[in-house]
């Protein structure tokens with residue numbers, strides 16, 4: 499079970515990498531638009547995160563930190579909202595507001611930071 503949990507963490511990381519990688523590519527290219535693969539990365543990270551939020555396959559003596567998990571869920575919803583707002587504007591032929599674009603990258607890093615720093 500512990501190995502299975504590690505595999506889900508691995509899938510969770512693939513989601514994180516996909517979302518942040520796509521965002522970093524766009525930011526570095528100076529092309530501040532959202533692309534579909536960001537949604538997929540968020541969905542993979544979110545789904546795997548929810549599976550990890552249940553107390554199964556934990557190592558002996560390990561406990562869940564529900565305050566941390568709840569915070570990550572709120573941040574995930576905020577990222578989803580930003581992607582939704584930006585994508586809707588793009589569909590209307592408008593540009594994504596700079597704050598909305600930057601928030602997606604920053605909040606993604608915040609969630610990764612919470613995951614590794616908050617113990």
Ligand code: HEM
Nearest residue numbers: 514543544547548550551567570571574606609610613614
């Ligand atoms: C964009 C959103 C997210 C990002 C970028 C992200 C990032 C990460 C990263 C980098 C790790 C690996 C940490 C480690 O192994 O030390 C991790 C682990 C984990 N994440 Fe997420 N995460 C996100 C969303 C979520 C959500 C929505 C949940 C739950 C509702 C969640 C729950 C967990 C859990 C339970 C772990 C297992 C290790 C731990 O206790 O931190 N994550 N996350």
